[in-house]
Amino acid sequence: MAGPYVDPEPVKLTDLHDSPLGAQERLCSHKKGREIIVTMPNPDAATRTLTVAGLFAGIGGVELGLEAAGMQTKLFCEWWEPAQAVLQQRFPDVPLHDDIQTLPKLPDVDVVTAGFPCTDLSQAGRKAGIHGEASGMVKHLFKLLDDASPKWVVIENVRNMLWLDRGTAMEYLVGEFERLGYTWAYRLVDSRFTGVPQRRQRVILVASRTENPCSVLFADEAGERPESDYRDDAFGFYWTEGNSGLGWAQDALPTLKGGSTLGIPSAPAIWVPGAEPGRAILTPHIEDAEALQGFPRGWTEPALEKAKAGVRWKLVGNAVTVGVSEWLGRRLVNPGTYEESGQELLVQGMRWPAAAWGNADQRWSVPVSLWPEKHEYKHLLEVVDVDKAAPLSLRATAGFHGRLLRSRLHYPQAFSDALKLHVEQMSNPVPV
Numbered sequence: 001m002a003g004p005y006v007d008p009e010p011v012k013l014t015d016l017h018d019s020p021l022g023a024q025e026r027l028c029s030h031k032k033g034r035e036i037i038v039t040m041p042n043p044d045a046a047t048r049t050l051t052v053a054g055l056f057a058g059i060g061g062v063e064l065g066l067e068a069a070g071m072q073t074k075l076f077c078e079w080w081e082p083a084q085a086v087l088q089q090r091f092p093d094v095p096l097h098d099d100i101q102t103l104p105k106l107p108d109v110d111v112v113t114a115g116f117p118c119t120d121l122s123q124a125g126r127k128a129g130i131h132g133e134a135s136g137m138v139k140h141l142f143k144l145l146d147d148a149s150p151k152w153v154v155i156e157n158v159r160n161m162l163w164l165d166r167g168t169a170m171e172y173l174v175g176e177f178e179r180l181g182y183t184w185a186y187r188l189v190d191s192r193f194t195g196v197p198q199r200r201q202r203v204i205l206v207a208s209r210t211e212n213p214c215s216v217l218f219a220d221e222a223g224e225r226p227e228s229d230y231r232d233d234a235f236g237f238y239w240t241e242g243n244s245g246l247g248w249a250q251d252a253l254p255t256l257k258g259g260s261t262l263g264i265p266s267a268p269a270i271w272v273p274g275a276e277p278g279r280a281i282l283t284p285h286i287e288d289a290e291a292l293q294g295f296p297r298g299w300t301e302p303a304l305e306k307a308k309a310g311v312r313w314k315l316v317g318n319a320v321t322v323g324v325s326e327w328l329g330r331r332l333v334n335p336g337t338y339e340e341s342g343q344e345l346l347v348q349g350m351r352w353p354a355a356a357w358g359n360a361d362q363r364w365s366v367p368v369s370l371w372p373e374k375h376e377y378k379h380l381l382e383v384v385d386v387d388k389a390a391p392l393s394l395r396a397t398a399g400f401h402g403r404l405l406r407s408r409l410h411y412p413q414a415f416s417d418a419l420k421l422h423v424e425q426m427s428n429p430v431p432v
């Protein structure tokens, strides 16, 4: 592995006066859960700002988080007009190139990010695989890397990428990095670790020719939040499903998606068991969805200049949760320590595990959780504004309830009763 680096131990605030560095301004701190963790900076870490080129930038979820960690974006590449409108308003000083296929070269930056299209990889998508028309665009990243030397490359994509087509997508990605002489590492993470009530599992892959990506992705381990931390006053589900799954989530929304199995970008719904009849089955407002992805409310409003309101769901569903990229950014700026104990050699043909690293010589699986950190949890009803949320329509509720009754799915009887009552209320609204 290139450039192993041993991170100094985190220092508690109470230890500060004993710190060999002494001066507080020489320490950088960040909030982890309810505690303040102060981490001594890597003395070798560059003091200058790390620069970023954001390919397949979408609405800038990756770059917003990296900038919160102190980086500066130098270029966006994004070809979809509604996403371009958001980028241009939210990052007015950053040049924007449209099609990656016509980007002649990468600027001289420290970090290249590429959350390439998941359309052919996701469960909701076409499943054509890594060489499908949309997801296959990632090959242009590798063409551009042929003539560039960024310190870090960051890729983000859906969990299904690990398993689809017996792992072909991962094999292609890591194979390309190995061909180019990079060490790579990836980790499946759940956005709930950042405190947002959205159950969203995504693969974050970091690669470098000169640095150790394990010290970025595996330095933090908080372990999963206990089930008892979740409230039972709100449940998220996908009303577009109901045959083979529900996308059920307690005190959270299931993964916000760019599209659904019905092929339309759609909002999940929320069951609020304690709400009055007619207000118990709701669809969150798009601004709630933005908040559930860690964006400021209203972030995607500029897209309305180019498309209808529904497009905002697709933009938000495609994005990276901002808290995830902020954690990543902090570790890119100041890598930590990776303890190699527990890692196991990955043998060709094995299923891709939830976390791994490798290079042209060797590949290892890494026993870490989906929770690198554990930030204070915002409960679903603390984020979703139930007064702004619209009741799920009669048609949608009746259709979903019918599918559910015909399915073999397990669900709480009280949920089915609530759907039935909602259908009745929506059919005969009681005048207020």
Ligand SMILES: C[S@@+](CC[C@H](N)C(=O)[O-])C[C@H]1O[C@@H](n2cnc3c(N)ncnc32)[C@H](O)[C@@H]1O
Binding pocket: 056, 057, 058, 059, 060, 061, 062, 077, 078, 079, 080, 083, 098, 099, 100, 101, 115, 116, 117, 118, 137, 315, 318, 319, 320
């Ligand atoms: C999964 S989304 C990325 C989301 C982004 N990481 C975020 O946080 O918003 C993939 C993006 O790639 C863009 N894209 C697809 N093909 C492209 C191409 N040939 N050139 C530039 N952008 C492209 C899509 O329009 C889409 O916005």
